[in-house]
Amino acid sequence: LQFLYFIGTLTAPPPFTIMIRTLIAAAVSSVLCVGAHGRKPNIILFVGDDMGWANAGWHNPEHVTTPFMNNIIATEGVELDRQYAFFYCSPTRTSLMTGRYPIHVTENNDFACTLDGPAPMNMTFLPKLLATEGYTTHQIGKWHMGGLGTAQSTPTGKGFDTSFGYLWGMEDHMSNVNPACGTCNGSRMVDLWRTDKPAHGENGTLYTAELFANEAVRIIKSADDKPFFMYLAACEAHAPTQPGKYGALY
Numbered sequence: 001l002q003f004l005y006f007i008g009t010l011t012a013p014p015p016f017t018i019m020i021r022t023l024i025a026a027a028v029s030s031v032l033c034v035g036a037h038g039r040k041p042n043i044i045l046f047v048g049d050d051m052g053w054a055n056a057g058w059h060n061p062e063h064v065t066t067p068f069m070n071n072i073i074a075t076e077g078v079e080l081d082r083q084y085a086f087f088y089c090s091p092t093r094t095s096l097m098t099g100r101y102p103i104h105v106t107e108n109n110d111f112a113c114t115l116d117g118p119a120p121m122n123m124t125f126l127p128k129l130l131a132t133e134g135y136t137t138h139q140i141g142k143w144h145m146g147g148l149g150t151a152q153s154t155p156t157g158k159g160f161d162t163s164f165g166y167l168w169g170m171e172d173h174m175s176n177v178n179p180a181c182g183t184c185n186g187s188r189m190v191d192l193w194r195t196d197k198p199a200h201g202e203n204g205t206l207y208t209a210e211l212f213a214n215e216a217v218r219i220i221k222s223a224d225d226k227p228f229f230m231y232l233a234a235c236e237a238h239a240p241t242q243p244g245k246y247g248a249l250y
Contacts, residue, residue: 040133040227044216047096047231049089049142050238065249089169093233094145097125097158118146118153127229128159136228138162138219141212142235144169156196164199164215166191166235173235173242176203207244209236 053059057066058074073079086092091102098105098119105119127137139155143166146153155163171178171191178191192199205211216232236243243250 039225040135042223042227043130043135043229045229045231047093047141047233048237049093049233049235051234052237055237063250089142089238090144093142094119097127097145097231098123099126118150121150121152125158127161127231130229131159131161134227136161136226138228138230139165139233140215140219140230141165141233142169142238143167143233154196160231162195162219164194165212165233167193169235170239171208171235172240173208174204174244176208207246209234209246 048055055064055066056069056073057064058070058079086095086102091105094100094105095102100123105123127135127139130137137160139160139162143155143163145158146167151157154167166176166178168178168191176190176192177188179188190198190203192203194202202211206214212232212234216230219228219230
């Protein structure tokens with residue numbers, strides 16, 4: 001399989017638009033170029049939600065262990081080390097998906113569980129553009145770009161064919177419970193979804209990073225001749241701080 005990888009981290013002050021326009025332009029332009037084997041490349045976009053500059057091993061090897069990322073970026077890839085993100089997460093990821101300034105996407109973390117939270121419905125997200133070029137599209141991990149405000153604000157409503165992960169933010173990395181968006185029948189809500197349905201039986205089975213990594217591997221292994229776009233937003237660097245067994249590394 002032929003792949004085009006992008007890996008981004010999502011903390012630091014603005015400006016941000018140069019980076020998102022660079023990424024989106026690279027993604028869209030890449031699909032217009034047919035590879036050596038006569039097919040478009042698969043595109044994988046990893047996003048480290050709330051992961052700062054010093055959370056990367058090639059920047060801070062004394063305190064952080066990220067061997068695979070070190071290899072992909074510092075050894076084999078290209079690092080854009082003068083690009084900056086918005087100072088919190090939802091506006092940044094929505095900007096990444098739309099190519100708009102964070103101030104224009106109207107994502108407000110304070111209203112993430114309400115109808116005031118989603119990005120404007122008239123904004124086109126990246127998966128819808130890639131679908132016009134024959135791509136299947138998959139979302140994994142943290143969404144928090146509209147939650148369940150309306151059906152149109154979910155991952156599939158924004159153009160993804162499949163999704164697996166959180167619709168909101170700040171979930172428990174072990175149980176997948178969201179403490180911020182109220183209760184259902186007296187119990188805290190489990191915020192883990194598979195496309196348009198609750199992921200019954202999958203919540204609480206694995207640490208979040210492993211759960212989402214397994215889904216990414218499944219999608220890659222099941223790929224056919226049709227090119228795919230996979231967007232994985234890892235959220236383990238985001239609150240709550242729950243390193244689990246990986247805390248032993250530090």
